Amino acid sequence: MNTRIIPWLLLAAACGSYSAPSTPPAPDGGVSNVQTSLSSEASTVFVGDRTRLTAVFDGSGFIEGIGPVQSGVAVETPPLARTTTFLLRVTHGGEQEQASATVDARYRNRIRVLAAAPFAQTNHLAAALPDGRAIVMGGNTSESPLVPDSSLTQIFDPITERFTRGPDLAFSAQAQIFTSVAPLARSFLLVGTGPNTGGGRLHSVITQVFDSAAPEFTRVGDAATPGTSFRTATPLLDGGVLLTGGFGPGTVRIVNSVNRFDPAAGQWRAVRGMGELRIAHTATLLRDGRALVVGGLTCCQQPNPSPELFSLTAEIYDPSTDSFSPTGTMKRARGGHAAAMLFDGRVLITGGDGNDPDTAPLATEIFDPATGQFSSGGDLRTARDSHAAITLTEGRVLVIGGELPPQLAGSGGVGGTEIFDPATGQWSAGPALVPAFFGATVTMLTNGKILIFGGQNTDGWPQAAAALFE
Numbered sequence: 050m051n052t053r054i055i056p057w058l059l060l061a062a063a064c065g066s067y068s069a070p071s072t073p074p075a076p077d078g079g080v081s082n083v084q085t086s087l088s089s090e091a092s093t094v095f096v097g098d099r100t101r102l103t104a105v106f107d108g109s110g111f112i113e114g115i116g117p118v119q120s121g122v123a124v125e126t127p128p129l130a131r132t133t134t135f136l137l138r139v140t141h142g143g144e145q146e147q148a149s150a151t152v153d154a155r156y157r158n159r160i161r162v163l164a165a166a167p168f169a170q171t172n173h174l175a176a177a178l179p180d181g182r183a184i185v186m187g188g189n190t191s192e193s194p195l196v197p198d199s200s201l202t203q204i205f206d207p208i209t210e211r212f213t214r215g216p217d218l219a220f221s222a223q224a225q226i227f228t229s230v231a232p233l234a235r236s237f238l239l240v241g242t243g244p245n246t247g248g249g250r251l252h253s254v255i256t257q258v259f260d261s262a263a264p265e266f267t268r269v270g271d272a273a274t275p276g277t278s279f280r281t282a283t284p285l286l287d288g289g290v291l292l293t294g295g296f297g298p299g300t301v302r303i304v305n306s307v308n309r310f311d312p313a314a315g316q317w318r319a320v321r322g323m324g325e326l327r328i329a330h331t332a333t334l335l336r337d338g339r340a341l342v343v344g345g346l347t348c349c350q351q352p353n354p355s356p357e358l359f360s361l362t363a364e365i366y367d368p369s370t371d372s373f374s375p376t377g378t379m380k381r382a383r384g385g386h387a388a389a390m391l392f393d394g395r396v397l398i399t400g401g402d403g404n405d406p407d408t409a410p411l412a413t414e415i416f417d418p419a420t421g422q423f424s425s426g427g428d429l430r431t432a433r434d435s436h437a438a439i440t441l442t443e444g445r446v447l448v449i450g451g452e453l454p455p456q457l458a459g460s461g462g463v464g465g466t467e468i469f470d471p472a473t474g475q476w477s478a479g480p481a482l483v484p485a486f487f488g489a490t491v492t493m494l495t496n497g498k499i500l501i502f503g504g505q506n507t508d509g510w511p512q513a514a515a516a517l518f519e
Contacts, residue, residue: 083107083120087137087148090123096154096442096497097207097519099126104148108141128181128207129154130497131442154497156441160466160480162516166203166212168192169511170503172224175490176237178261181207183492183500184215186230187222187243189511198223198243205515207496212515219257219266220246229282231290233312236261238290240272240282254280254292256310256317273319274306283332283340285368288312291320291340293366294327303328303347309371320371324364331388332366333396335418340366341396342373343416346384359384359404363416363423377422381410385454387438389446391471394418397426397446399469400433402454409434409454413469413476426469427476433463437491439499445470447479447499447518452487461507462487466518486514 083105090101101123104110110118113136118124126135132153139146166185173188183205190199200222202215221243222228228241239257246255254272259265272280276298283291290310297304305322323342330345341363348358361382364373379398386401396416403410409432414423429448436451446469452462462485468477488504499518506512 085139085146085148087150089150089152093153093155094129096130096156097128099128100152101125102135102150104137106139108139110137110139112137128496130495157519158480160482160516160518163210165513166515168201168203169513171488171505171511173490173503174222174224174228174230175492176230177492177494179235181495183494185490185502187218188224191511198245205500207494216265219268229280231282231284234288240292269315270317273308273317277304277306279328281330281332283334286338291366293323293332293342294330296328323373324375325360325362329384331386333388333390336394338368341416343388343398344383344386379414379423381412383410385434387436389438389440392444397469399438399448400429400436402434427474430467431463431465439491439493442497449491450486450489
């Protein structure tokens with residue numbers, strides 16, 4: 050259930066608890082007068098914060114997600130990314146008792162600037178790690194400012210809120226044109242190269258997996274379709290990855306090619322192509338395991354003497370048949386947009402660039418897998434493309450970053466953020482990102498906070514700035 054968030058909500062002093070309806074027998078066969086209960090110091094905390102739980106019981110107690118506890122002795126919770134119900138299980142005299150306490154976790158709705166990283170990066174990639182940290186990878190860096198791609202990585206620690214240098218990539222990487230990243234079960238797959246990696250764009254698309262236990266990057270082979278760049282990578286429920294569209298070789302034509310990564314074999318294979326040529330589209334994993342592909346640029350070869358043609362069509366990939374089928378169409382053609390999965394399984398589509406030479410898309414749309422149709426999601430306050438739309442742990446969607454579409458006067462990053470509340474269907478202004486981090490990566494951490502890192506400064510050079518949405 051979604052909870053509407055009130056900005057700057059103060060921590061409540063009350064605590065939520067549940068008491069077992071019966072009392073366990075005492076060790077001597079009598080009846081204990083101790084009632085099993087679990088209580089929290091605070092019923093509400095901010096996302097990423099902790100609180101303390103106190104259990105009262107006879108016998109042996111265990112709180113799921115924390116471990117064994119002693120009666121009457123407070124224990125600290127891990128950082129809470131979302132509203133969490135803790136369950137106390139008690140064993141006493143052969144009897145089982147349980148109690149629970151719920152702690153609500155809410156966002157402050159603010160952006161907090163952090164200390165800069167040791168190295169600046171832009172056109173880089175980022176991924177969350179299972180241990181709560183995040184890694185930022187490759188791109189153009191302050192270590193080698195005249196080289197567009199690098200093997201540099203930096204790791205962000207959410208406890209110290211600092212970056213340290215990480216292990217080098219197996220081969221250099223550059224975001225946008227060359228490389229995509231897709232999460233796996235306990236790691237992630239980096240798909241593609243940088244222009245200085247053995248042939249760059251025309252090279253077979255090589256891939257590498259990060260092993261956080263080592264930690265190191267290991268090459269896992271080439272994509273099945275060579276010579277294609279600017280692909281979109283999407284995780285699948287089986288732990289594999291779907292790779293769709295992009296620019297093909299030769300005259301740099303847009304393609305409909307599709308590859309699928311088998312995690313068990315560690316190999317790629319070609320899949321029947323999409324129904325339409327696409328680049329700068331989104332591909333979103335649905336709850337039932339299918340993937341929704343939306344919009345994108347469908348025409349033409351480069352250099353492009355014709356007007357750009359963005360698509361309003363969508364199609365769905367079914368992994369059980371390895372095939373695509375058309376679904377409903379959007380009201381507005383777009384590419385370079387963003388997609389976010391809502392808690393109810395629908396998909397929110399925001400921003401992008403369109404076919405109207407005078408107007409950029411402000412209207413957002415929501416795809417419903419149950420009907421296969423798009424409906425209105427309301428209007429953004431500011432048009433933007435190449436941005437991020439990320440679902441917060443309580444169900445709202447944060448739209449952040451990006452740049453002004455070419456139809457608008459001026460250029461550069463967008464500093465304003467916007468928040469969509471699915472419970473009300475309304476948009477509201479979020480905290481400002483100052484200065485605007487154009488080209489920054491936006492990564493959801495396991496503690497529920499969102500790391501914003503890097504990108505270009507106003508002169509186009511990589512920056513080391515970092516911030517947290519919390």
